[in-house]
Amino acid sequence: MLNSLTGEFKKILGTENVLQDPADLICYSYDSSPYESIPGTVLFVKNTEQIQKIIYLCLNEKIPVYSRGAGTGTTGASVPLKNGVSVVFTKMNSIHGFNQENLMIDVEPGVITGDIHNFVESKGFFYPPDPSSLKFCTIGGNVMTNAGGPRGVKYGVTRDYVVSLEVITGKGEIIRTSAKTAKNASGYNLTQLFVGSEGTLGLVSGITLKVIPKPRMTLTLMSEFPGINQAMQGILNIFKNGVLPCCIEYLDANCVNLIRNRKESAETLIISEVDGFEESINTQLSLVEKSFKDAGCNNIIIAKNNEERDEIWRVRRGLSPAIKKLGYSGKISEDICVPRHNLPAITDKISEISLKFDIKIICFGHAGDGNLHVNFLFDKNDADEVSKTHRAIEELIENTIMLGGAISGEHGIGLSKRDFLKMAVGEVNYNIMKEIKKIFDPEGILNPGKVFI
Numbered sequence: 001m002l003n004s005l006t007g008e009f010k011k012i013l014g015t016e017n018v019l020q021d022p023a024d025l026i027c028y029s030y031d032s033s034p035y036e037s038i039p040g041t042v043l044f045v046k047n048t049e050q051i052q053k054i055i056y057l058c059l060n061e062k063i064p065v066y067s068r069g070a071g072t073g074t075t076g077a078s079v080p081l082k083n084g085v086s087v088v089f090t091k092m093n094s095i096h097g098f099n100q101e102n103l104m105i106d107v108e109p110g111v112i113t114g115d116i117h118n119f120v121e122s123k124g125f126f127y128p129p130d131p132s133s134l135k136f137c138t139i140g141g142n143v144m145t146n147a148g149g150p151r152g153v154k155y156g157v158t159r160d161y162v163v164s165l166e167v168i169t170g171k172g173e174i175i176r177t178s179a180k181t182a183k184n185a186s187g188y189n190l191t192q193l194f195v196g197s198e199g200t201l202g203l204v205s206g207i208t209l210k211v212i213p214k215p216r217m218t219l220t221l222m223s224e225f226p227g228i229n230q231a232m233q234g235i236l237n238i239f240k241n242g243v244l245p246c247c248i249e250y251l252d253a254n255c256v257n258l259i260r261n262r263k264e265s266a267e268t269l270i271i272s273e274v275d276g277f278e279e280s281i282n283t284q285l286s287l288v289e290k291s292f293k294d295a296g297c298n299n300i301i302i303a304k305n306n307e308e309r310d311e312i313w314r315v316r317r318g319l320s321p322a323i324k325k326l327g328y329s330g331k332i333s334e335d336i337c338v339p340r341h342n343l344p345a346i347t348d349k350i351s352e353i354s355l356k357f358d359i360k361i362i363c364f365g366h367a368g369d370g371n372l373h374v375n376f377l378f379d380k381n382d383a384d385e386v387s388k389t390h391r392a393i394e395e396l397i398e399n400t401i402m403l404g405g406a407i408s409g410e411h412g413i414g415l416s417k418r419d420f421l422k423m424a425v426g427e428v429n430y431n432i433m434k435e436i437k438k439i440f441d442p443e444g445i446l447n448p449g450k451v452f453i
C-alpha cells in the first residue's frame with residue numbers, strides 16, 4: 001500500500017526528499033533509546049502545504065505517520081513501529097523573524113536548538129531552555145517532548161517559552177493554536193495541549209517562542225559534599241534561604257568516580273550557577289554558599305573565568321560518554337521527577353534498590369527541579385540481569401509515584417514508559433488523554449503505539 005504512494009510523495013517533495021533504499025532507512029530506525037524499527041519510507045518536508053498533502057494521502061490509506069526531528073529522544077518516541085512513513089523535519093530549519101519589541105521569535109521546527117541560542121544571544125537576548133543535546137536536537141523535538149535542561153530550575157522548560165504553534169492535525173487541518181500575544185485568555189489553551197504530545201496529536205510546522213533579556217553575569221560553582229544526604233539538604237536549604245540559582249545539578253558518587261577516574265570513594269557533587277545583574281551576584285553567591293556550608297559541604301570551587309566555567313561543565317557533559325565507556329551492554333535511563341522536599345527520600349530509595357537488586361545505578365540530573373536521571377546498567381544478554389533490572393525499575397517508578405512524583409520530568413513517555421503511564425496519571429486522566437487524541441487524530445495514524453499501550 002505504502003509503495004503505491006511513492007510516486008505521489010515524489011511529486012509533492014521532489015525525488016531527493018523521498019528515501020526508500022534500505023541502507024538509508026536504517027539511519028532513521030532508531031533514536032537515543034534501545035528501540036529500533038525500520039520505516040517504510042523516509043520523507044523530508046520543507047513546508048506546511050507539503051505536510052498537509054502527505055497527511056491527506058496517509059489518511060486515505062491509513063498509513064502510520066512518525067514525525068522525527070534529530071532523533072535524539074531517549075524513549076523511542078520517534079521510532080517508526082509499524083510500516084509507515086517517517087516525516088523528518090531537519091530540512092525545515094529557517095529562523096523567520098525576531099521581534100525585539102514583542103520579545104518573540106518565529107522558527108521552523110527543524111532549527112537546531114543551539115542555533116536559536118546563538119541567534120538571540122548575538123542580539124543581547126536569551127532563550128533559556130538548554131537540553132544537554134542542544135547542539136544537535138531540534139526545537140520541534142523539544143516542543144514535542146517538552147524538553148528541559150539545567151536552567152529549568154530558575155527559567156522553566158520549553159513549555160514556558162512556547163507562545164503559539166502552527167500544527168497539521170491527523171485530519172489534515174492546519175491550525176494556529178494561539179494569537180502571538182504576551183497574554184491570551186480566549187478559550188482552552190491548545191498551545192500547551194500540543195507541547196509534550198510527542199507527535200501523537202499533530203505535526204508542528206511553525207513555532208513562536210518567547211525570549212527574555214540576557215542575564216548580564218553568570219557565576220558557576222562546583223561544590224563537594226561528603227555524601228548524598230548532605231548534598232540534598234544543601235539543595236533544600238537554598239530554597240528556604242530565598243535564592244533561586246539558574247542551575248542546580250547533582251552528580252552521585254558513581255558519577256564522580258567515573259569522571260575523575262578515581263578508585264577511592266568520592267564525594268557527591270553539586271554544580272550550580274547564579275545569574276542576573278552584577279549588583280545581585282555576590283548576594284546570591286553568599287546565600288548559596290551558606291546553604292551548602294550549613295548542610296556540611298566540604299569544599300566550594302568558584303569558576304574565575306570562562307575557561308574554568310567550561311571545565312566545570314565539561315565534567316557534567318562528559319557523563320553520558322563516560323557511562324558508555326564502562327562497557328555495559330544494557331542501559332536504561334529513567335527520568336523521574338519528585339517534589340523537591342522528597343529528594344532525600346528518593347535518593348535513599350535509589351541506593352536501597354541498587355543494593356537490593358545488586359544492580360549498578362548511576363544517578364545525576366537536575367536536582368534543583370527534583371528531576372533525576374537514574375541509569376540502570378546491566379548485561380542485556382543475561383536473562384536474570386534483564387529481569388531484575390525491570391523489577392528494580394518498577395520499584396523505582398512505584399516509589400516515585402508514592403512520593404507524589406512524575407515518571408518523566410523532561411524526556412517524555414514514548415515507548416519506554418508507556419506501560420507505566422496509566423499507573424502514573426490514574427485511569428480517568430489516562431482515558432481523557434486518549435479521548436483528546438481521537439479529536440485530533442480520529443484514525444489513529446499519528447505516531448501509533450507511543451505514549452499509550
Ligand SMILES: Cc1cc2nc3c(=O)[nH]c(=O)nc-3n(C[C@H](O)[C@H](O)[C@H](O)COP(=O)(O)OP(=O)(O)OC[C@H]3O[C@@H](n4cnc5c(N)ncnc54)[C@H](O)[C@@H]3O)c2cc1C
Nearest residue numbers: 069070071072073077132138140141144147148198199204
Ligand atoms: C546526549 C543527550 C543529552 C540529552 N539531554 C537532554 C536534556 O538535558 N533535557 C531533555 O529534555 N532532553 C535531553 N535529551 C533528550 C532529547 O535530546 C530531547 O528529548 C529532544 O527534545 C529531542 O529532540 P529531537 O529533535 O531529537 O526529537 P526526536 O527525538 O526526533 O523526536 C522526539 C519526539 O518529538 C516528535 N517530533 C519531532 N519533531 C516533530 C514535529 N515537527 N512535529 C511533531 N512531532 C515532532 C517525535 O515524533 C517524537 O515523539 C538528551 C539526549 C541526548 C542524546
